[in-house]
């Protein structure tokens with residue numbers, strides 16, 4: 057039986073699934089119910105000087121009947137008294153000694169950091185997470201992403217935290233930067249034990265086209281907020297991979313952003329995360345989603361022969377390359393399975409209007425199954441993406457006889473390139 061136990065930057069938990077710092081980890085009563093449901097850890101809702109929130113504060117992108125493919129909030133850090141939070145952290149940790157309890161923190165001055173870290177340790181926290189990511193409200197006060205966007209300040213505050221803390225320090229980064237690597241390296245240079253990413257993406261979720269007010273609306277006005285949920289997963293995966301594959305970066309990662317099920321979690325782990333954190337999917341579907349996550353991950357590990365999470369962490373990183381290291385001579389084409397094709401011709405429209413005009417209708421008007429012109433197909437995948445029948449379109453490799461040729465290594469040496477397709 058594989059083990060789901062994880063050790064992320066010295067913080068251990070029975071499984072890698074942690075609640076991200078957000079409404080689901082707002083109170084002891086909630087976190088305890090989450091642990092009962094099977095969550096391995098929780099990062100407590102960010103503590104700092106309690107704030108006043110606005111109403112309303114959430115918005116969602118609904119997409120073709122989906123209840124929320126992307127989610128947005130203009131909520132700030134905790135609005136509950138620090139004494140109450142610390143008392144509940146103490147009680148929760150005492151009751152659940154094996155679960156990871158990390159306290160997210162956001163304050164301003166060196167003295168405030170010293171004091172709040174001491175209180176977190178006294179309450180029994182297993183680690184702290186520095187919230188350098190919140191992209192609204194707090195950044196206007198010089199905290200959150202205002203810190204995460206400035207590597208020097210990130211490094212300085214991380215080094216304060218390390219000076220004051222005897223428990224592991226995670227640094228939570230903002231995705232609102234061009235390149236995440238300098239920011240991860242700054243956290244590492246400051247002595248951070250690990251990096252959590254991503255926090256939310258700066259965004260306006262939508263506009264009410266009748267009242268002319270963006271959403272979420274607060275008494276006739278709105279403000280930019282933080283975008284999260286399934287829609288941000290590709291951004292998060294890219295940032296996790298960028299840090300994982302950088303040879304200068306060598307501290308553990310906690311992956312966050314758009315995780316909705318065990319498969320998503322596996323992707324983050326394969327790209328180098330030793331724990332994964334979830335917020336939006338819990339807000340939309342509740343704590344019990346973790347049951348399926350634990351079971352799915354166990355089955356996946358069993359199927360792939362992984363005994364421990366360490367066996368699979370970062371397993372996909374050797375396959376992440378710069379574009380210039382991809383083989384320009386590798387060639388695939390689309391193949392339609394006439395047995396399963398339902399003749400809807402969605403692929404034909406997509407290829408004609410959005411790709412390379414190489415799927416054609418059969419000359420016989422009674423035959424609905426389209427035909428791919430293999431000499432013209434550029435292997436872009438669009439038809440496979442739009443086809444409503446699973447696995448009806450397969451992308452198959454063409455043995456074209458050309459040796460691999462990448463832009464970076466081989467072109468200068470006069471490598472032969474296969475003839476271009478689809479550029480008529």
Ligand SMILES: Cc1cc2nc3c(=O)[nH]c(=O)nc-3n(C[C@H](O)[C@H](O)[C@H](O)COP(=O)(O)O)c2cc1C
Nearest residue numbers: 076077078102129254255284285313314334335336
């Ligand atoms: C309503 C809401 C409140 C949040 N509050 C915090 C917070 O207090 N501290 C923090 O570090 N991140 C906060 N986040 C960000 C989440 O912890 C997480 O990084 C982000 O939502 C991406 O994960 P997801 O796609 O699973 O939601 C909040 C997110 C939401 C939606």
Ligand code: SF4
Nearest residue numbers: 397398400401403443
């Ligand atoms: S989209 Fe798929 S099912 Fe529809 S015609 Fe094309 S191959 Fe057949």
Ligand code: SF4
Nearest residue numbers: 407433434436437439
């Ligand atoms: S892979 Fe691209 S080019 Fe080839 S048939 Fe499909 S849509 Fe057309």
